[in-house]
Amino acid sequence: MKPTQKDAYELILEAIDTGIYKPGNRLVESELAERFGVSRTPIREALQRLETQNLLTRDGRSLIVASLDHGQLSELYVVRGALEGLAARLAARHSTPEELAVLRDMLEADRKLVDDPDAMSRANRRFHKQIHLASHNRFLVQQLDLVHRSMALLASTSIAVEGRPSDTLEEHERIVASIEAGDGDAADKALRDHISEAFTIRLRLDAAAVEAG
Known part of the structure; x- marks a missing residue:
């Protein structure tokens, strides 16, 4: 074709x-x-x-x-945290048993990737996309697609930081457990906290790059 x-x-x-x-x-x-x-x-x-x-x-x-300056990076993470948190909240309300099973399977499979940051980064994107889909809100999914498209402009992944893969898995576990429990408030908070931690690490990486330069 x-x-x-x-x-x-x-x-x-x-x-x-x-x-x-x-x-x-x-x-x-x-x-x-x-x-x-x-x-x-x-x-x-x-x-x-x-x-x-x-x-x-x-x-x-x-x-x-294109590249993102500090202000744009902050704005992107604010929007990402809000939308991702909403997706988790809706997933806690609307996800099917099959979707929950897929999230669980992802968690188990990702435990084998902790020594491969690139593979872990790809797995992280798949995990988040699955939560977006589990929200069962097509307009939210569209907006998150736009946000994640802009994430492509980040030159490196925060998951590459030492210890971050294991921490990411623990954070993903809390997110999934909250969704499984049908606790929208907890799911929202767990995912926002996850994004906040990633943003903090991103800022540290950028600060270190400026100092090295």
Whole structure:
């Protein structure tokens, strides 16, 4: 099947999300077309779409992967905490036994990934997405998709910090236990606390990077 515009968009977005292209990297149509085996027209349209979504920005005539300043990072985490907390609250009310079983399975599988930060980071995204879906609110899921798209602009994962994978699993356990208990208040708080901890670690990483620079 011939690649579509959506294919090109998702390929570039995934490359940003996985760190192939980092904030400040220049994206060139011809290079992207060659890398992904897609013609330049859908690549061009995908780049325009990413620029509209503020994932790319202009540096003269070039398009580069955008970066988040301190204010934008803070704003993103405030919104993320509120929306993720709401998703957990709704999941505690609306999740099915099958969805709870999937969350439990994820927790068990993720225990084997504590020594692999990259795999743990991918698993973390899957875990959060499952909670979004378990909220059974399509408009909330759409907004969280936008938030997580912006998270792709973070150059590193907080899960890479020593000890963070184990802490993440403990926090995920509290979230799932609250959802299983049908306790919306506890689920909301557990997920907000989880996001708050990730944000604190992110700020420490950024401060260390500034000091090192």
